[in-house]
Amino acid sequence: MKLKEEVNTRIKEAFAKAGIEAESITVTDATKPEFGDFQFNGAMALAKQLKQNPRQIAQMILDNLELGGMIRKAEIAGPGFINLWLNPEWVATSCQQAEKEERLGIGRKENPIKAVVDYSGPNMAKQMHVGHLRSTIIGDTLANLLEFLGDEVIRQNHIGDWGTQFGMLIAYLEEMGDEGNGSLKDLEQFYKDAKSRFDADEAFANKAREYVVKIQSGDAHCLTLWKKFIDISLGHCEEVYEKLDVNLSREDVRAESFYNDALAKVIEDLDNAGMLKESDGAQCVFLEGDEVPVIVRKSDGGYLYATTDLAALYYRANVLGAKRISYVVDARQSGHFKQVFRVAKEAGFVPEDVKLEHVAFGTMMDKTGKPFKTRDGGTVKLIDLLDEAVVRAKAAITSKENYSEEELEKIARIVGIGAVKYADLAINRESNYIFDWDKMLSFEGNTSLYMQYAYARIQSIFRKYGKQVEGEIVIGDELEHKLAVMLLRFEDVLNKAAEDAAPNQITTYLYELVTLFMRFYERNPILKEGVDERTRTSRLMLADLTAKSIKQGLAILGIQVVDRL
RNA sequence: GCACUCGUAGCUCAGCUGGAUAGAGCACCCGCCUUCUAAGCGGGCGGUCUCAGGUUCGAAUCCUGACGGGUGUACCA
Known part of the structure; x- marks a missing residue:
C-alpha cells in the first residue's frame, strides 16, 4: 500500500478543485498522536506566495477535500496545519487484504529497470576483515530490496585479483x-x-x-x-x-582482470573524444574545475584503478544494460567516483539517463575514535567476528529452553549473524562509526533479536491456536490503530529506502513496528479467556500481518527468523 | 593550503525535501511474571541539538563564518 501517495492524491485533488496551483504536495507523518495520522504543512508556505492568511488557505483545501472512505477527519490546527485522521474501517480493510497476500499488498514497480549493484569487492591478496562487512551487507540489502520491489538486479563482485x-x-x-x-x-x-x-x-x-x-x-x-x-x-x-x-555466488564475480582486454580501448576512446592529455609522461583526463587529473595510463604504460572502473562502467551500461549502477564502497573513495562518473558521462561511455551512484559508507573507528588500522595488526578478521557472534548467541540461548544440539546450532547461527548484520545496517551509512565488539554482539534493545523475539512470540500464539485464521480485522483501540497504520506504511518505507539506498530506514521502521506490537501484545490479550471471538480473530490477523512484515523486512536485510526462541 | 564529511543526553545513535513540547537503545533508579515467551512492558533520571551570525511567521534541519573530529588531495586499489 502506497499509503502516503494515496493521501497525497486526495490533497492534490483538493488543490485542483480549489483552483490553487502547487508544485509538490507531500503530507508527513503526524508528529504527535493527538494530531492524527498525517499532517499537511503546505498551507503556510503557500500563504506567503499567495499573500493570504494560511488558515484561510487551509480552509479552502479542507472545503474541497474528498474524505472518501479513507479519511475520517481533517482539521485545521495552529497557524495552518491540516491534521488528518485515517478511517479505522478503511485501515482495517486494507490490513485485512494485505494479510492475505503473499507480498503483503506491496506492489511491484510499474517500470522496472536493470540495476547493477557493485559490492563486497574483496582483495584476493588479503583476508576479509571487519572493514569489509559494510560493503558486503549494505550492498546485499540494496540488491535484495531492489529485487523485491521489482527491478532486475545484477550483482557484481568486483574482486581485486590483479596487480604487482x-x-x-x-x-x-x-x-x-x-x-x-x-x-x-x-x-x-x-x-x-x-x-x-x-x-x-x-x-x-x-x-x-x-x-x-x-x-x-x-x-x-x-x-x-x-x-x-x-x-x-x-x-x-x-x-x-x-x-x-x-x-553472492561465483556467477556474480566480475574481477578486475575481466576488464584487462578492454583497457586499451578505454584509452583509445578517450583519445578519440579529445579528452586525453599527456602530463609528465602519463595519459590524463583533466576535468574542468578539478585540480588533479584522472590518470588513466601511467608513464610506464600501465593502467590504473580509474581505467578499470571506466571499462567496468562501459560494460555495465552497454553490455549489461543497467539504468542504475550503484557502487557500495567506502566514503574515502568519493573523490575517485565523482571523477570517474564524470569522465564516463562526458566521454559517452555511459548514456545520460543512466543513474550512477556511489553508495558511500563511513570509516570504521576503534573505541578511541581513531580509524581502524588495516595493516599493523589490530584488525579483526571477519570470520572470527562471525564465529564469536554464533558462540555468544549460543550461550545466550542455551539458558532459555531445551534444544537439541542441531536446533541450538541453527538458532545460534541465525541470531548471532543477524545481530552482527543488524548492528551495522541500523546506523546511517554515511557517518563514521565506532566498532564495538560488545555492542555488535548485543542482544538487548534495538537489535535483530528484538524483531526475532516478537516473531517467535507470534508464532507461539499460532501454535497454541492451532487453526487457520479467517475473518475480519476490527480496530479496537488507539494502539491497534497505530499498529495497523504502521503496517500499512511498509511499502512507503521500502520505496524510500530503495531511493536513498539507506538500509537504516528499514531497521528504524521495523523497530517502531515491533515496539508498537510489543505494547499491543502486553495490553491486548489474544488467546486468554474472556476475549470474544471477533476480537480474537481481529487481533490474530494483526499479529499475523506483523509477523509477516517482520519476516519480509528482515529478509531484505538478509536476516532470518525462527519460529521458536 | 584546498576540497569533502561529520559535530544532537554520560556512552552509541535516530531525526536533517524547515513546522506544533528534539526521539531511541545502553547505563542508572522505581514498578510489573498463578492466564498468549520478563531477550519483554510501564514509569523516572538525563539536552542552551559545538559556537556565532543570517534567511523565515517558524531552524537540530537551509546559508555564512569560527572551532573540533575524520577523510581525500598526480601516476596504489
Missing part, C-alpha cells in the same frame, strides 16, 4: 608446493611470509618481479598458478559469504 603483489604471491605459492593450500587459510600470514621472503632473498624477489610480467603477458605456467591462488582465496571469501548468508 600477485607476482610475489604466486612465486611463493609455487615454492610452497602442496603445502600452499593449507597456508593460504591465513592469507594475512601468507602475505607476510611471502613478503619477508621477498625482502630477504634477492633471487626470489627477481622471480616475483618476473612472474608479474609473465602473468600479464599470458604465460601459461604463471596463469595456472595465479588461477589457483585466486580460486583458493575466493573460496575463503565464499566461506564468509556462506556464514554471512549473503546472496
